[in-house]
Amino acid sequence: xxxxxxxxxxxxxxxxxxxxxxxxxxxxxxxxxxxxxxxxxxxxxxxxxxxxxxxxxxxxxxxxxxxxxxxxxxxxxxxxxxxxxxxxxxxxxxxxxxxxxxxxxxxxxxxxxxxxxxxxxxxxxxxxxxxxxxxxxxxxxxxxxxxxxxxxxxxxxxxxxxxxxxxxxxxxxxxxxxxxxxxxxxxxxxxxxxxxxxxxxxxxxxxxxxxxxxxxxxxxxxxxxxxxxxxxxxxxxxxxxxxxxxxxxxxxxxxxxxxxxxxxxxxxxxxxxxxxxxxxxxxxxxxxxxxxxxxxxxxxxxxxxxxxxxxxxxxxxxxxxxx
Amino acid sequence: xxxxxxxxxxxxxxxxxxxxxxxxxxxxxxxxxxxxxxxxxxxxxxxxxxxxxxxxxxxxxxxxxxxxxxxxxxxxxxxxxxxxxxxxxxxxxxxxxxxxxxxxxxxxxxxxxxxxxxxxxxxxxxxxxxxxxxxxxxxxxxxxxxxxxxxxxxxxxxxxxxxxxxxxxxxxxxxxxxxxxxxxxxxxxxxxxxxxxxxxxxxxxxxxxxxxxxxxxxxxxxxxxxxxxxxxxxxxxxxxxxxxxxxxxxxxxxxxxxxxxxxxxxxxxxxxxxx
Numbered sequence: 001x002x003x004x005x006x007x008x009x010x011x012x013x014x015x016x017x018x019x020x021x022x023x024x025x026x027x028x029x030x031x032x033x034x035x036x037x038x039x040x041x042x043x044x045x046x047x048x049x050x051x052x053x054x055x056x057x058x059x060x061x062x063x064x065x066x067x068x069x070x071x072x073x074x075x076x077x078x079x080x081x082x083x084x085x086x087x088x089x090x091x092x093x094x095x096x097x098x099x100x101x102x103x104x105x106x107x108x109x110x111x112x113x114x115x116x117x118x119x120x121x122x123x124x125x126x127x128x129x130x131x132x133x134x135x136x137x138x139x140x141x142x143x144x145x146x147x148x149x150x151x152x153x154x155x156x157x158x159x160x161x162x163x164x165x166x167x168x169x170x171x172x173x174x175x176x177x178x179x180x181x182x183x184x185x186x187x188x189x190x191x192x193x194x195x196x197x198x199x200x201x202x203x204x205x206x207x208x209x210x211x212x213x214x215x216x217x218x219x220x221x222x223x224x225x226x227x228x229x230x231x232x233x234x235x236x237x238x239x240x241x242x243x244x245x246x247x248x249x250x251x252x253x254x255x256x257x258x259x260x261x262x263x264x265x266x267x268x269x270x271x272x273x274x275x276x277x278x279x280x281x282x283x284x285x286x287x288x289x290x291x292x293x294x295x296x297x298x299x300x301x302x303x304x305x306x307x308x309x310x311x312x313x314x315x316x317x318x319x320x321x322x323x
Numbered sequence: 324x325x326x327x328x329x330x331x332x333x334x335x336x337x338x339x340x341x342x343x344x345x346x347x348x349x350x351x352x353x354x355x356x357x358x359x360x361x362x363x364x365x366x367x368x369x370x371x372x373x374x375x376x377x378x379x380x381x382x383x384x385x386x387x388x389x390x391x392x393x394x395x396x397x398x399x400x401x402x403x404x405x406x407x408x409x410x411x412x413x414x415x416x417x418x419x420x421x422x423x424x425x426x427x428x429x430x431x432x433x434x435x436x437x438x439x440x441x442x443x444x445x446x447x448x449x450x451x452x453x454x455x456x457x458x459x460x461x462x463x464x465x466x467x468x469x470x471x472x473x474x475x476x477x478x479x480x481x482x483x484x485x486x487x488x489x490x491x492x493x494x495x496x497x498x499x500x501x502x503x504x505x506x507x508x509x510x511x512x513x514x515x516x517x518x519x520x521x522x523x524x525x526x527x528x529x530x531x532x533x534x535x536x537x538x539x540x541x542x543x544x545x546x547x548x549x550x551x552x553x554x555x556x557x558x559x560x561x562x563x564x565x566x567x568x569x570x571x572x573x574x575x576x577x578x579x580x581x582x583x584x585x586x587x588x589x590x591x592x593x594x595x596x597x598x
Contacts, residue, residue, distance in 0.1 A: 264540065
């Protein structure tokens with residue numbers, strides 16, 4: 001077991017270098033300069049000052065040297081400061097994590113519950129009108145782009161019914177509220193983003209659950225369970241569902257980067273100052289340190305998520321553990 | 324276990340999906356002919372008009388005809404969908420062929436490359452590239468979508484080729500002295516292609532989705548060129564006042580993705596039935 005983990009961790013190192021190096025190279029394709037924002041729009045700035053600014057950020061160095069430097073500090077968890085406002089990158093990221101985490105974690109929990117429910121209903125009543133209706137809904141939802149969904153939700157629940165606010169995280173008078181009202185205020189603001197994120201993501205998982213359950217229903221141990229006279233509930237939940245949930249582990253592992261990374265589109269539409277919005281803003285402003293850090297974090301979480309999923313799978317499924 | 328649906332329903336849906344695909348393709352090709360309006364013609368006297376006899380789908384914030392823009396936008400979506408999938412399928416097939424057929428170190432290196440690419444937060448990479456390009460237009464998007472979308476196809480082809488290369492007819496081809504390349508492209512490739520069609524069809528839907536997402540964010544196809552994504556982006560700003568600006572492009576995107584997904588799925592089911 002220890003050997004397995006060590007091997008996987010070791011393999012991650014070259015993969016990690018590959019990813020960051022490639023990303024770094026891509027960022028260098030940019031014809032513009034990160035200092036453009038500060039210099040281009042300012043007619044008073046002298047050529048000399050431009051050069052000094054570039055030197056300050058190390059932009060005058062050859063790319064290999066810059067990458068090595070970046071990688072060396074990144075290895076010590078120093079991602080530098082934002083080109084835009086000089087704030088340390090890590091502090092910037094840390095301030096964006098809570099809201100993204102709140103949306104995506106609650107979204108993920110609801111997504112899994114909804115998908116499992118749809119999968120179980122669909123599989124246990126295979127072919128009935130309920131199953132067909134759910135299959136249809138899932139198919140349409142699968143094709144539904146997040147931004148279309150987000151706009152529809154905004155227009156209907158926000159602008160027509162006035163049930164929920166459509167942008168931001170807090171109301172204008174948030175500061176004047178007491179603790180509980182503040183919580184409710186944030187919750188009301190986050191309802192639509194969470195709803196949209198659930199609707200945008202449950203379909204893939206639901207299809208997976210349904211076919212997984214159908215597969216499990218065909219197994220001999222389910223026949224055994226039925227024939228020894230267990231109730232439908234016991235067969236469904238204790239014998240079938242448990243086994244059908246196994247692949248879910250992999251999917252949860254794959255969703256690790258998404259939970260922290262945030263959705264660029266969702267956060268932009270609802271003007272939520274989370275990780276996705278940070279990424280979008282950093283890219284638009286060519287804020288290299290910020291988006292290199294975000295990409296690195298994304299890659300790291302992807303690798304860790306895969307590893308965790310494999311470990312959890314081995315833990316949950318003795319057949320793999322012992323093979 | 325295959326769910327038995329009444330055949331007629333399935334046929335109707337397939338016909339609808341196919342019909343939509345054809346209509347979009349027709350609109351894209353014949354855009355200048357079928358449009359009564361210039362998609363870029365600004366008409367300040369007629370801004371934000373609801374659908375009417377003159378403007379079937381209304382006008383936008385600059386008085387441009389939504390239907391005309393939708394028709395021209397179909398061009399963008401289809402070009403993006405087909406060209407980027409063309410790139411990614413070609414790449415995926417070549418990588419998959421090489422990895423599956425030669426095995427050994429070639430396979431290990433190429434599989435490593437596949438894993439590396441799969442670890443990439445692709446959408447972020449696309450964002451970074453598109454933002455890096457001077458004039459974000461349709462071409463950088465095409466290329467980057469093509470270059471980041473080949474891994475699935477490569478895996479499929481690799482697995483297929485690995486089983487095909489042990490078949491007797493391949494052996495026979497080799498015995499009668501066919502060259503390596505001839506065996507690969509003439510005997511193995513055609514038989515490895517069937518799963519590729521499915522992933523290509525689904526890939527078109529995916530590419531159209533990504534392009535419209537980028538344009539929606541304002542970093543894809545740039546105005547004044549119309550694309551379904553940037554029309555929706557404009558519609559977002561006026562959503563309280565002019566529902567038609569967001570509704571029609573949104574529906575067009577949804578229908579197109581639905582249609583390609585459905586066609587891809589039924590293709591898959593057919594192939595599974597045949598096995």
